[in-house]
Amino acid sequence: MKTCLVVDDSRVIRKVSRRILEDLGFEVAEASDGVEAMAWCSAVMPDVILLDWRMPAMDGLEFLKKLRAQPNGAEPKVVFCSVENDLEAIREALDAGADEYIMKPFDGGIIAGKLGYLGLVA
């Protein structure tokens, strides 16, 4: 079973995402900021990370840069998931190593489509 780490400081978003991802057949773990997410990744690297941008402690972009600098940090697919919808911001996230970008609000169809495009969902 593929694993997905959901990183978001909103408990509601984590819950909604978890439900969608479990329906798609993922095993889901949660983290509420970049520091917590980094601890998860040091223990077990997930197959995909759904990553919020604005978070306390360590934000999504900083986490992504740190992750990609790790020895096996290139492995997981990273899908940003943020209310930020300026194309400049999306470009910055992609340039920093994100594989895909979801603008909130999202639904199950959008997540399934993006993960399908990345080859993670049949």
Added chain:
Amino acid sequence: MIPLQDRAFVAELCLARAGLKIDPEKDYLIESRLAPLARRECFSSSEAFIDALRHGADDRLAWAAVEAMAQSESEFFRDHQVFAELAGEVVPALSRARGGEPVRIWSAACGCGQEIYSLAMLLADAPGIGPVELFASDLSERSLEKAQSGRYSQFEVQRGLPSRMLVRHFEKDGEAFALSPRVRQMVRWRRVNLMDDLSRIGQFDLILCRNVLGQLAPEAASRVLEQIGAALAPGGGLLLGHNDSAGKDFVRVAPDMALYATANARARSAA
């Protein structure tokens, strides 16, 4: 709920005008498609709207009803592997076969333009592919207007469109995302009812008609296939949806996509 006889009237209208196969039993479908139109046209309900249609409302309203019933969900890069093959293999092969003449491509039921723009974006990025001419048509004026504007909502640009394509080809315009003029200008648009006489539509090297035939009554689907077959240039290809049936006049020419050639053209070239 819309009374069954009204639903039957709508189904009959759609069949007569556009060959559409609408099941009058599907009251939810009919209500959900007609209710927004009825509101837009200031009727108190779908029933009142259908009543006006039955009692000689103007033709524009009747067409608006048919167009609303014909609408289908559309997304960018639907079955994305197909687009990679079209841009990477099919179009380059056609281009070589045309020896520098433009490859003419027609999206025959283009909806709001996502299909033809998906191909246009790939072709715009493909180096040395040779000249292409892209045409797109739909039954619905409303869909065509939206397609031509190249403006999509945040929700629509997240349906099938990879983020890298979004940042490469779109600009933010208020709340909407606007496709670059460079890609928009690659496509020419026209209202076409596939039930009309298409003998003067011209010849195309590649015709995209995916997930359309299944919406049509059997006689209408046969007519569309016949007309499209006649519009295929020698050596041209017809791309259908995975679940569409091509009938006996076409043969499948690709193992992993629903790409067809006319059977008699193939016989001719084999002879």
